[in-house]
Amino acid sequence: MNVNAKPLSELSRLIKCLEIAGTPFKTEPQKLITTGNNDDEPLTVVIQSGLTAVHRKSDELLMGIARAPYIHGLSAWINDNYLEYSLIAQTPCTGFYLPASTACELIQEAHVWQEAFCWLSWLNHLLGKRDIQLIGNNSYSQIRAMLLNMAEWDDALRSKIGVMNHIQRSTRISRSVVAEVLAALRQGNYINMSRGKLVSINRLPTDY
Numbered sequence: 247m248n249v250n251a252k253p254l255s256e257l258s259r260l261i262k263c264l265e266i267a268g269t270p271f272k273t274e275p276q277k278l279i280t281t282g283n284n285d286d287e288p289l290t291v292v293i294q295s296g297l298t299a300v301h302r303k304s305d306e307l308l309m310g311i312a313r314a315p316y317i318h319g320l321s322a323w324i325n326d327n328y329l330e331y332s333l334i335a336q337t338p339c340t341g342f343y344l345p346a347s348t349a350c351e352l353i354q355e356a357h358v359w360q361e362a363f364c365w366l367s368w369l370n371h372l373l374g375k376r377d378i379q380l381i382g383n384n385s386y387s388q389i390r391a392m393l394l395n396m397a398e399w400d401d402a403l404r405s406k407i408g409v410m411n412h413i414q415r416s417t418r419i420s421r422s423v424v425a426e427v428l429a430a431l432r433q434g435n436y437i438n439m440s441r442g443k444l445v446s447i448n449r450l451p452t453d454y
Contacts, residue, residue, distance in 0.1 A: 253368050256361035257315050261292055263356040264317075264349055268292065268342030279333040281343045288322035288346040296339030297406065301332045308415035310372065311336065311407065320362060322346035336406065380417060386454035388417045389427050393437065397447045408442045427454060 273279045279298060281289055293316040300309045300318075309331065312318075319328035323346035353362050379391035392413045396404060413424050431437045431450070438445040 253361075253364045254315070256364040257317065259358055260317065260320075260353070260361045260365060261294070261315055263352050263358050264290065264292060264344060265342060267344045267348050267352060269344065270342045271340070273335040273339045275335050275337055277335050279335055279339060279341075288319065288326065288328070289343050290320055290322055290346045290349040291318040291333065291341065291343045292316070293318070293333070293339055293341040295341070297336040297403070298333045298339055299336055301334060303330055303332050306415075307418065308412070310376070310416075311403070311412075313403065314339070314341070317365060319346060320349065321366060323350045385417075385419045385423055386427060388419060389413055389424060390450050390452075390454075392416055393431075393444065393447060393450060396444050404444050406443075409439060409444045410442065430454070 269281070271279070271281065273296075279291065279293070281291065293312065293314045295314045297314070298312050298316065300312055301307065302309055312333075318331070318333060322328045353359060379395075380388050383391070393409070396407070396409065396412070399407075410421065410424050410428060413419065414421050417424075428437070428439070432439060435448060436450055437447050
């Protein structure tokens with residue numbers, strides 16, 4: 247199994263299992279994905295179409311861009327870690343939500359715990375990978391890591407996300423430093439950009 251690959255087949259089975267009890271929603275770009283739930287009941291949110299930015303609420307740090315299909319708060323019936331993050335639509339998004347306790351019951355009835363474990367393990371892998379790339383590294387190393395991550399995106403996704411804004415929101419490195427590094431990399435023909443979007447990477451030096 248490729249640990250970097252999104253477990254789409256497992257995710258599909260999970261979504262099929264949960265959808266029968268879901269309440270649909272639609273969210274416009276740049277809007278917070280919210281359920282309108284005013285009580286304290288933990289919820290599981292499933293994004294079925296669109297792109298969403300995952301932010302850490304405590305400091306608004308951008309943790310990543312999630313492309314549908316995506317499940318947020320699958321383990322919310324155990325802990326409240328999901329409350330630490332907010333989802334902001336980057337494109338029109340559709341999906342559904344349901345009580346986390348109901349999600350747990352449906353997973354139990356459908357015997358898809360293996361699929362749930364696979365999805366949560368993949369999310370944990372992404373967070374661990376992000377920590378390795380960013381924590382304790384200098385500004386250039388962080389920028390380099392972010393560029394390499396963006397290079398793995400498909401053309402459609404890269405065409406929607408501005409490089410400088412994405413890196414600055416993800417790392418909190420000053421815009422002037424990010425701009426300086428990007429300009430130097432473009433001048434050295436290490437990266438190709440168009441209208442602020444990453445087109446391709448030719449080669450990235452290890453040090454700056």
